Amino acid sequence: xxxxxxxxxxxxSAIGAIAAIILYFVAQKFKVYEDPRIDQVEEILxxxxxxxxxxxxxRGFAEAxxxxxxxxxxxxPVGGNETMAQAAEILGKAxxxxxxxxxxxxxxxxxxxxxxxxxxxxxxSCTISSSLYSGETGCQYGCLGLxxxxxxxxxxxxxxxxxxxxxxxxxxxxTACGACVKVCPNDIIELRKKNKKDRKxxxxxxxxxxxxxxxKACEVACIGCKACVKVCxxxxxxxxxxxxxxxxxxxxxxxxxxxxxPTNAILEINFPPRKVKLETEKATxxxxxxxxTK
Amino acid sequence: xxxxxxxxxxxxxxxxxxxxxxxxxxxxxxxxxxxxxxxxGAPSKPIVAKGDKIKVGDKIAExxxxxxxxxxxxxxGTVVKIDNVLDSSGYKRPCVIIxxxxxxxxxxxxxxSLIKKEISLTDKEIINKINESGIVGLGGATFPSHVKLSVPxxxxxDVLIINGVECEPYLTSDHRLMLxxxxxxxxxxxxxxxxxxxxxxxIGVENNKPDAISHLQNVVKExxxxxxxxxxxxxxxxxxxxxxxxLINREVPSGALPLDxxxxxxxxxxxxxxxxxxxxxxxxxxxxxxxxGESVKKPSNFxxxxxxxxxxxxxxxxxxxxxxxxxxxxxxxxxxxxxSLEVPVVKGTSGILIMPAEExxxxxxxxxxxxxxxxxxxxxxxxxxxxxxxxxxxxxDKLETGGVMDCIECGSCAYTCPAGLPLLDYIRLGKSRVxxxxxxxxQ
Numbered sequence: 052x053x054x055x056x057x058x059x060x061x062x063x064s065a066i067g068a069i070a071a072i073i074l075y076f077v078a079q080k081f082k083v084y085e086d087p088r089i090d091q092v093e094e095i096l097x098x099x100x101x102x103x104x105x106x107x108x109x110r111g112f113a114e115a116x117x118x119x120x121x122x123x124x125x126x127x128p129v130g131g132n133e134t135m136a137q138a139a140e141i142l143g144k145a146x147x148x149x150x151x152x153x154x155x156x157x158x159x160x161x162x163x164x165x166x167x168x169x170x171x172x173x174x175x176s177c178t179i180s181s182s183l184y185s186g187e188t189g190c191q192y193g194c195l196g197l198x199x200x201x202x203x204x205x206x207x208x209x210x211x212x213x214x215x216x217x218x219x220x221x222x223x224x225x226t227a228c229g230a231c232v233k234v235c236p237n238d239i240i241e242l243r244k245k246n247k248k249d250r251k252x253x254x255x256x257x258x259x260x261x262x263x264x265x266x267k268a269c270e271v272a273c274i275g276c277k278a279c280v281k282v283c284x285x286x287x288x289x290x291x292x293x294x295x296x297x298x299x300x301x302x303x304x305x306x307x308x309x310x311x312x313p314t315n316a317i318l319e320i321n322f323p324p325r326k327v328k329l330e331t332e333k334a335t336x337x338x339x340x341x342x343x344t345k
Numbered sequence: 346x347x348x349x350x351x352x353x354x355x356x357x358x359x360x361x362x363x364x365x366x367x368x369x370x371x372x373x374x375x376x377x378x379x380x381x382x383x384x385x386g387a388p389s390k391p392i393v394a395k396g397d398k399i400k401v402g403d404k405i406a407e408x409x410x411x412x413x414x415x416x417x418x419x420x421x422g423t424v425v426k427i428d429n430v431l432d433s434s435g436y437k438r439p440c441v442i443i444x445x446x447x448x449x450x451x452x453x454x455x456x457x458s459l460i461k462k463e464i465s466l467t468d469k470e471i472i473n474k475i476n477e478s479g480i481v482g483l484g485g486a487t488f489p490s491h492v493k494l495s496v497p498x499x500x501x502x503d504v505l506i507i508n509g510v511e512c513e514p515y516l517t518s519d520h521r522l523m524l525x526x527x528x529x530x531x532x533x534x535x536x537x538x539x540x541x542x543x544x545x546x547x548i549g550v551e552n553n554k555p556d557a558i559s560h561l562q563n564v565v566k567e568x569x570x571x572x573x574x575x576x577x578x579x580x581x582x583x584x585x586x587x588x589x590x591x592l593i594n595r596e597v598p599s600g601a602l603p604l605d606x607x608x609x610x611x612x613x614x615x616x617x618x619x620x621x622x623x624x625x626x627x628x629x630x631x632x633x634x635x636x637x638g639e640s641v642k643k644p645s646n647f648x649x650x651x652x653x654x655x656x657x658x659x660x661x662x663x664x665x666x667x668x669x670x671x672x673x674x675x676x677x678x679x680x681x682x683x684x685s686l687e688v689p690v691v692k693g694t695s696g697i698l699i700m701p702a703e704e705x706x707x708x709x710x711x712x713x714x715x716x717x718x719x720x721x722x723x724x725x726x727x728x729x730x731x732x733x734x735x736x737x738x739x740x741x742d743k744l745e746t747g748g749v750m751d752c753i754e755c756g757s758c759a760y761t762c763p764a765g766l767p768l769l770d771y772i773r774l775g776k777s778r779v780x781x782x783x784x785x786x787x788q
Contacts, residue, residue: 173767
């Protein structure tokens, strides 16, 4: 009995030893050299694997950065400038700091402002709804309210406001990975510069119909009247297809355009209340802004 | 034993309320909006401007490329403007808007009802005439007909198949056309046979239209080479591939066209339009449209000028019923709800279905119970439950290998699903993604 056990142990050990030796030489022979810096860079990346950088996950991004000579086209929106500086240090290359971005929802068409004219009962997806028709309201450009952007967000940075039926971005959570921008069939979400104290001024509308038609469909639509263009001292506003756009790089956040907009289509967010203002005007301005700041 | 296609299929309630109503001409609309994109392919280019006086049958938009179609005015009057109007696509798209004044036809059109039998044009001239007259597939897909007739070199067509199946529930426009315009339609088929130089044409008609079948069988005796076949009632027999399989037992391979198996399929409505274009010089500017529904006072079949608003048809059929829930452009299976009564009738509008609110609601969604009913009814032999999930998860490579591009969007899967899942919506989404990938790959 004991000899059988002994024999078994010895023979198995011998097989194990031989296999180990073979595996050792095979591993040496087929060894793939990998730049150790890839692991180092991947280590400091946020491991969100969101694809916001344009590469397949954080490892793909790290590999591409190690290979590249110039780091200027690379940017990790989740990690931001801090992570990029660390990565540059590991790689011994220089990197410029970029302005952090944040997603903004360019539609204020809540049911109060934009009445529903029909009812959609199909699959709950904006992409499917937009492939079928222009949506429940008279505006064919605005938010469809089915929440594809909420589903796609990996960072819990966007939610549906039940009252307005519009998505709201939580600035602190938003990493500007751009997933919501890509998924939105109506291109409502835009990545804009994250200013000091998260202050933002933007045209909260994407309606490209003529003024009258736009206004009829939605009270807070941009009607392309160009009042904001006239008042802007920095040439930051352009109107194309009856729709104003404020260039975030030129805008100095002076708020003059917000005051002149006749339909309240331009929103100011996270600004202190104005000092001298007419009571009525203040009340109308405060309402849309309130819904946007979580 | 009646012929049918072997795989899958469903049999929804037929609801052909308007089968007994003869085709009547709809009173002239006051204003028409004629979309410049009514067909598959490139939208046409408008060639009229604001203020132009035009007559019925005048060309108002020119075809932009090979796969495109001319568009003709359906009324006489003045062009008001070219503007974006909500059409059955659900979006505002460019339309030529014409204010109707009188009913003056272009001099070239033969308005008499005399049946002209002998075909004087050659095959090339016929195809040119069809192209010039803006004829597209009137079964609903609106594929330009001249493209189907221009057979590429090296392909041999030996049979022309005429689709008189009308498998969509409720719709009866093709049924009435076969009853009332059989002679004209058969001459149209002869013209198509000459254009394709084939000697055999098979008309497939579902057995729920016995009057049409017996009428056609009587008339067809004078037309050698044309046969009428009764088919077992089964949806979606009107699908090109299903009809070819049912009639001549040939299977169109995945990714191939009917002409790869030597067949070309045209709708009976198209055959009638071809007759009018070639023999009467009348371009395609009107078509038969069924206006029907359970609560509609007078379910009817109208001869409608293209561009007339749907509301005119609804008025003519006794007004909008109070319990209306949905207004569908097309049949209940493949049609699409419209979001306004003002949308214009286009070349592809075979019917307008008014559904009661109760009936029009979708089933409440629940979880897939893996019953595989969708698999057994899919006429293309696909696995809808799987394609649905893959489309939701955006696994596009598996969607492609799963044959999503073979889906004919008949909706049998969603119709039969006991869990009420919107299978077709997601499959269509997956299909559009995959087709985009395929297009990019080819570049």
